[in-house]
Amino acid sequence: MTTTQIKGPVTRSERALAPDLTRGAMLLFIALANAANFAFRGQPGLDPTPYGLERVVNFGMSALIDSRAYPVFAIMFGYGLVQIWRRQGDAARRVLLRRNTALIVFGLAHATLLYFGDFLGAYGIVGVLCTLLLLKRGDKFHRLILWLWGLQTLYAVLLAVFTLSTASAGDATLVNTPNPSLSASSYAASIADRLAEWPLHTATVLGFVIIVWLGIWAARHRILENPAQHRTLLRRTAIGGLSLSILGGLPYALISAGWLHVDAATVDAMSFVHALTGEYGGPGYVALFGLLATRITAGNRLAAPVVALGQRSLSGYLFQSVAWVALFSPWALGLEGTYTAVVAAVAVWLISVTVAQRMSAAGYRGPAETLLRRITYRTAR
Template identity: 30%
Template sequence: MSGEPAAAPAAAPAAVPPGGRVAEVDVLRGFALFGILLVNAQLMAGPYTAFGGGPGASAADRAAAWAVTATTTVYQLFSFLLGYSFVLDRRAAGPAGSAAGARHLRRAACLFGLGLAHAVLLYPGDILMTYAALGLILYGLRGLTPRTALRVAVCLVAGLAVLLLACGLLTVALTEPVTPAQYAPRAADTVAAYRGGFGSVVGAHLRELPSALGANLMYAPDILAAFLAGLAAAKAGLLERRGRDRAWLRRTLRRWLPAGLAGGALTACCANGPLDSRWFLVGHAVSLLTAPALTASYACGVLLLAGAVRPAADLLAAAGRMALSHYLTQSLVLACVFTGYGLGLYDRVGTAAVLASCVLLYGLQLVWGARLMARTRYGPAELLLRTVTLGRRPGRVPACAGSRPTAAAPPRVR
């Protein structure tokens, strides 16, 4: 991938060669991994960490948690990129008839299986199972035009936002805020479970899994909307046409960043204070409506950085090519640090320290990813997923292929 900006935007979507990749997608996916790490690390570190710590927490911890809530919209970006990649993968595969459906089913089944193992063993807040299920819906909607896909996405987001806002306002009007004293017994049980042995940790995961799946189900319309937005963008060739148009990226960044940050700040006020716990759903209703602006702003900023600093682009692109492996590795490391699997530091580390350690872990992942991708085509989890999807190891020719070449040419990165 060249780090030099294009002199002018292309007039039409650039063609993606069979088996090729759009490097901008990998760069953005590599960036999104950092945001996912920031959010998941707080949730895995303790019952209070995502809210700035329990009673008596330091101002630094409260400020760190507030800032992450106000600025992080990574799952929406990741979901958008999944929809974008869905279109690219179908283009690369070419016309395949009914075989495409079978491949998609195998991919969804493998992704769901990885997600289930991830949720039970490492982190019950797994998103892979939800992605696998919604991916089947996306496959059914693959024929939508870009305009129709965007209209459906807007309706899904608006409908969910109205529902959350109504529930949130009823909560504010009819209930009392949960006090630390009321939450303390439940938090104490959770802390003891996560500091226990293997069976205790898995038991805690299983107890939390239904509520985690329920939360994912509640936000499924928003995730599907992001899928559809990515599908529409890919069909229009948005990143291929505009991904290196620095003037367009700067205009988009300036236009949408203020609204995105304002919505994020209001969300953080509802989730992390000064407003009390009753306002949580109201804040998330606001986030649904403003997160697309913040997500678009981040994407433009990252692409501007990638165009100006080639080493950064290369590191992010390498991480993005093995995003699934990195996602699972993050949970493995965090589980070993915070649960009884390893150090047992659950509820013993402040929010600011947790987030600082995320910077270190992400930096190590960038270096590891770059070195691994320089030697191989797939990360470990990606190789497994690809093998199950194809029904054979990548690069091998099916038995019915006769005397055709045994390996395809390596992908050209755009």
């Protein structure tokens, strides 16, 4: 019997600042998106007939958050795969397969107990595929992802131009696609609904492998470990990615705010362009926080709590779902509405930041991270 040596997880002193800062800050965007989903019992979680400041909230959510926050975590997931692969050496494949299998189980539990819109299971599936098919490939192969993003960019631009040129005036509004689990009359009924919703949701989001792959490419070049050495690339990516993301989502954002009036077919077409161009928010926001990381240190008084949450992002993500179930479920507090969702999202994020900082001061990793690491790094024989 032979033993394969597995190194433990990285220590706090070994962690790069930019990834943790990015995860911690972007959990606020995830909170805003998911709280709104719960508050309106469906997607996209926006008031179809906004009034007053609700118009501004709808516009901001559509232009900056919806379909623009999750790609950040997809990139960071791919980045993390390479970091683990590099650290573990010969044991990397076994460690990653174990970790990603655990994420699938975590996702099933999360979806069953709390929220159908789980991404953990999809991350686990994509992580297994990347471990088996992508991580061992060379630089020449991984340059393919840049070509794929280039082709997708051309397609997105042409599609946006075509959609705008064929737009028709009308009086259609956004329609929230209902999620039965969010409006269930009891917790037991919500579990049954989520068990039916989660597999479909997971299947529809697996396409984000193209975003994860971009994170793999970035990690191979250690862009976020050494952001100061990649300022030019980060600056161009932040400007280009966020510009494409915002401009591509602008027509849909204007519709969601009630400032642009078109027919139903145009709403659907602009919704698709909005979702497609939202992928560019991933590299855009990651690059933006990478640049920010070059100007601060890990001990920065304002940044430290956000970084602490980023180091416990899995626990923070699950904590949010617990909060949404308690606050918005009809059988619980049953809260609803635009303003309530925004206030709840900000409050829950601030609470998680505060708790994460106290955990950091006490040297405690976080419950979800602790469990995942125990599963991932046990002795392999």
